[in-house]
Amino acid sequence: MLKLPSHIAVLTSGGDAPGMNAAIRAVVRSAVYYGKKVSGVYNGYEGLIDGTFEELDSRSVKYILNHGGTFLKSARSQRFRTPEGRKQAHENLVKAGIDALIVIGGDGSFTGAKIFSEEFDFQVIGVPGTIDNDLYGTDFTIGFDTATNTAIECIDKIRDTASSHDRLFLVEVMGRDSGFIALRSAIAAGALEVIMPENSITYDQLYQAIERAGQNKKFSNIIVVAEGNKLGNIFEIADHLKAKFPHLDIKVTILGHLQRGGSPTVFDRVLASKLGVAAVEGLLIGRNKVMAGVMHNQVIYTPFEEAITRRAYINPELIRINKILTI
């Protein structure tokens, strides 16, 4: 006989992402709507181990929908990687009368959630919150749209100075293992090239692109570089290009953590609202060890195992479009 939860805990884990607050709000409000108790856990898995829980009601989450970051704070927890840390976390949850957990985070957080759920037969559902968009089982992760909009705002500004001085800018965007932010930003900013983990672009190809731009009288150029690309560090790439094209004025800008901040876009607020409700409703129909996601505008639940191990593929159509438009 399926035992449904009566007291749900929610936490945010891994890199923060704009829209996480909107997701927490949706979890809290829908739990209250369905007559369940709900607690917030501070500092991700660290807070599970330290027992920093606080019972929340629908008013506890007022005025947070439009704020970036996460009011529950986030952490990367080494202790949760150990059996002792997870045992302590489980004891604290049981002591507080909590019988289900919603984890808002990325692939690492869901790996931890899966292990924990299996070890203690504890009901857990995940909500994809990461700017990287690198999870299988959802077309978009919470925070990705805001991060790419922020990146674009910055690249547009860089374009102004690039065009005033006929410069070539290399702009590094986030994405430790994936190029979703890079490719989308490149298309939206009209970048000459994109260097990301998913394309094995060579220096020869880069040289050709720059030479072609010169022949086509394109004097200001942007190359978007994903942090986790395979060609190398952005400064090394710049050095190669400077050696090959000594007459070009080449500059480097690293956008960094500003991509993780700011008020979430409408898209992220709506996505977070949908997925927060879907996570609670999933728990109430007995779903476990799954991530709530949206594919083709439909809410779906994907086993953690698949969400973590299957790769979220970059749409090759976007790569093709970018090639055509940078002529």
Ligand SMILES: Nc1ncnc2c1ncn2[C@@H]1O[C@H](COP(=O)(O)OP(=O)(O)O)[C@@H](O)[C@H]1O
């Ligand atoms: N193999 C694992 N076992 C237990 N916990 C893990 C494991 N992998 C990740 N975690 C937990 O999830 C946290 C967040 O993972 P991380 O990869 O940093 O971020 P994200 O969830 O955004 O991908 C880690 O700090 C750790 O506490």
Ligand SMILES: O=P(O)(O)OC[C@H]1O[C@](O)(COP(=O)(O)O)[C@@H](O)[C@@H]1O
């Ligand atoms: O904030 P930190 O710890 O420097 O982490 C930076 C990393 O976090 C991210 O922004 C998001 O990664 P996760 O969602 O996996 O945490 C990566 O793109 C970036 O490499």
Ligand SMILES: [Mg+2]
């Ligand atoms: Mg991750």
